[in-house]
Amino acid sequence: MTDVTLNASKTRGGTQRATVADVARLAGVSVKTASRALSNGELVKASTRTKVLDAAKALRFRPNAIARDLRSGGVASSVAFVIGDLTNPFYAQVASGVSTATAERGLTLVISASDDQAAREQPTVVSMIERRVQALLLVPIAEDHSYLEGERQFGIPIVAVDRPLTNVASDSVVFDNRGGARAGVLALADAGHRRICFVGSSAHLYTHGERLAGYRDALLIRGLQDDPVLVRQDGESTDTAERAMSELLDLSDPPDAVFAGNNRAALGVYRALRAKGSPVAMLSFDDFELASILGISVVAHDPREMGRMAAQIAFRRLDGLEGHLEQVVLPTELLLRESHRLLSESAG
Amino acid sequence: MTDVTLNASKTRGGTQRATVADVARLAGVSVKTASRALSNGELVKASTRTKVLDAAKALRFRPNAIARDLRSGGVASSVAFVIGDLTNPFYAQVASGVSTATAERGLTLVISASDDQAAREQPTVVSMIERRVQALLLVPIAEDHSYLEGERQFGIPIVAVDRPLTNVASDSVVFDNRGGARAGVLALADAGHRRICFVGSSAHLYTHGERLAGYRDALLIRGLQDDPVLVRQDGESTDTAERAMSELLDLSDPPDAVFAGNNRAALGVYRALRAKGSPVAMLSFDDFELASILGISVVAHDPREMGRMAAQIAFRRLDGLEGHLEQVVLPTELLLRESHRLLSESAG
DNA sequence: CTGTTAGCGCCTTCAG
């Protein structure tokens, strides 16, 4: 009889897992034969394979991916997605796109959220690199990414998502923020509005800057005055946006239309308009579930596609593509519903 | 001079990473000393440590977590969260809670979405186990989880999230679905409504079943008739819910109030009511961004807390807690806004 | 305080 004692000993109330050696012993073959039988596609006599597979099942054998990864070059079969906040539906959708793409390639997705704390970005990224992920997809929140220069030398593809990195060149995927905002504001102008205000988030955000530029493009194109009083950038939350909009409505010369810089701002703006019952038109960047219900016109885009695309770029690098940096700009789409004409008509 | 050639060779246009051996060589010490100096807390002469740290920095050394994990028991420093759909804001929030908890414990979070395909659950789970994650948090979607029995023997904590597992006992965290629904329907009844309908998702879902039971509890308590015509369970999407509600409104004896089984159903119901301008009261399970804006009364809960709690339970198991299974039921909270009285008054 | 040795679990040499 072969000796079938596992590499026993108990840990945390659980029995130790079986290894290939255990399986081989039980099946009465060598370690390598067991290994071959277990990894499909290899040449093994059918009867031997069955014997091994039976032994594996009996021992509830599960190959150890850690050992396998170490063996094959010390590279993990996973991809990292580093993000500020999973709670924002926009990023959750991007993550979902990444998830689909990595799953298709047989890779595991490691998601790490830095809770929107810029200072936690670098430690998080470093931790992923220590895990030897194959690629790093990053929604940047730190102010400076020069620290990534040192990491890239070792061949790990890094793709910036939604915003470019600062102080270091990299592949990236962003939306056409400026063009989208321009189209949105033009639509408001074409609906007959003349005093169009802008309610966005914090001033230092790349996306915000681009959208503001698009807003100004449109004013210029239509020969409308660019009144600085009408530009508000009070922060990320819907509350600050609501307050900002409320104050704009209290101006002696209030706006007759508003462009909201993102989904958060849109909600705040909507609340303010609703509270005051003001007949002010609105249009916002970012599509969201409520927008269609409330008839809010928006500049829409495809967050899942953004995630998918970012993963694709990383995979191309893994597959050996050298060439220039890829800077993908994803299109936006203007969805005209009702609110760009007059909100009050549609909010009833 | 010490030989400082790295274990060179190029891969994918990237230089090979330095290993502890490389660092040791450059610092002129033994491998173990380098290892000690690099892992904090170990006893090394200060000057030696500096030398090693300098060498590490010069070589841009990053410890290989794969090798470390293999060495220390073959267990990864990560936790898996297996989920159907990241895109649903509810699950995204649960994931966020898990993320916070794992980060606090210095563990990495591996999120794997099975795209709501029941058949993909088991392969996904097995893949996580092969990665030797320390714990498995699972939002179950398969019909049968007896396959998990075999895995648990090896000491990996498994916690069911939002729904219990079928055919196998496990730790779990769920909401008080029945109690919450009961309270919600009672509120509708107390607002004077007599024909209260129920629009939920698919009949086979645990959460749905519990909420339906709570609905019936309330009808019984208030002595209202339980008319099967008023119970609809047409699927997960907001579209099916909208159609169902629409048909209910067309009844010769239509309902005067509706309890929506979840956030998706709530949106569909809201659309239907809005389209017909019907003066019907509503209240729904699940709080959501729009609900507060639209004045929809809801049975609210805390998804992030659910994620956090699930992780905590797993950690307690890792820390050696044996005892009974933990079956945590998280409370719900009734948020009465306007819609439970009469929707039309608040939708203006 | 520091160095040597061995081995985590797997798989790729190279022989038979």
Added chain:
DNA sequence: CTGAAGGCGCTAACAG
């Protein structure tokens, strides 16, 4: 078709 040895990068034992 099968077997035996070696090593991926790191750290736990045991020396010195």
